[in-house]
Amino acid sequence: MYRLGAERYLLIVNAANTAADVAWINARIGGRAAVVDRSAELALLALQGPESEVALRTLTALDLPRLRPFTACESRVAGEPAVVSRTGYTGEDGFEIVVDAESAGAVWDALLEAASRREGLPAGLAARDTLRLEAGLPLCGSDMDATTTPLEAGLAWVVKLGKGEFVGRTALAAQAASGLTRRLVGLELREPGIPRHGYGVWRDGTEVGRVTSGTKSPTLGTFIGLAYVATMSAASGTPLTVDIRGRRVPAVVVDRPFYRRRR
């Protein structure tokens, strides 16, 4: 979520959940604000990686070194109006650039040309998904849904219980007080196989959780996943197994992120 002005916000939601998110917001907004779904008018391009600042510098007048992580600025990129933010979902330094849909092709071409001079490549959703998993970042719709809470997902840092009323505060405060029964943890498999969404996680003959995401990490070469497991089995180093289509593959709970970028 970007705050573009005193009372003006821009939300980037999971593309697959847009309609549900808009409906959810509208159901609670009570005339205190107006929501416009501009998805069809806008395009989001992400330039990610350690060289992204150097590459983007050639296309914008923005003072990029002073654009701090998690801040955004309205400016121009390749001559087109754009909201540039220093963020992304790859675990690397990088930028997300919101432009009008009509100018997306031209901005893409300019970004690709600038990036290719720094060994940049086009990357699709599957590549992005391996990166966010290596970084241990949970994905909405996969690792979080209407049945999970931010506390269980390890996102307590984004829900400040002491900052006044918000939707779900009572439930979260109650969960925080009573303690979590399950937690989202990182798993590293000891044998080849990809833990996929919905696969069971076991400990000593008892199912203790479910996988929500998994991949082979291209950077580490290991098989990794995220899973909700019972708090008693969530400690780092806990030996578990993942039921991969009937095959019990040994795994161990590991700290997230799986991979941390060099700074």
Place this chain on the structure above:
Amino acid sequence: MEFPDDLRYTQEHEWLRLEGNEALVGITDFAQDALGDVVFVELPSIGATFASGQAFGVVESNKTVSDLFAPVEGRVTAVNHVLRDEPELVNNDPYGAGWMIRLVVTDREQVNRLLDAEAYRTFVAQQRT
């Protein structure tokens, strides 16, 4: 995309190379390309027997999981253990180092009923449209 003339093919995108009364089996260039980077291949035990069309293993890429089907009936005499550590061979050399199992063929007639390279090429062209 390559489909060597000396191989036989299935509509499930396995290939078979007859060598005497044995046959090597793997997946085609088309299949490996569709799967993307192969990260894991689950293969049967030596001595296992499979009917024609029966699943003998699993190939897994980051994108998806897919069953492997025996092109003909047979008994497994060898499996490519190298794939355990180097599954990427399926992508890099699908008809060579990326082979999966060796079978003793029970019925040669089943081999003759498989697609030849020309027929498989036509089949793949249809899949793409």
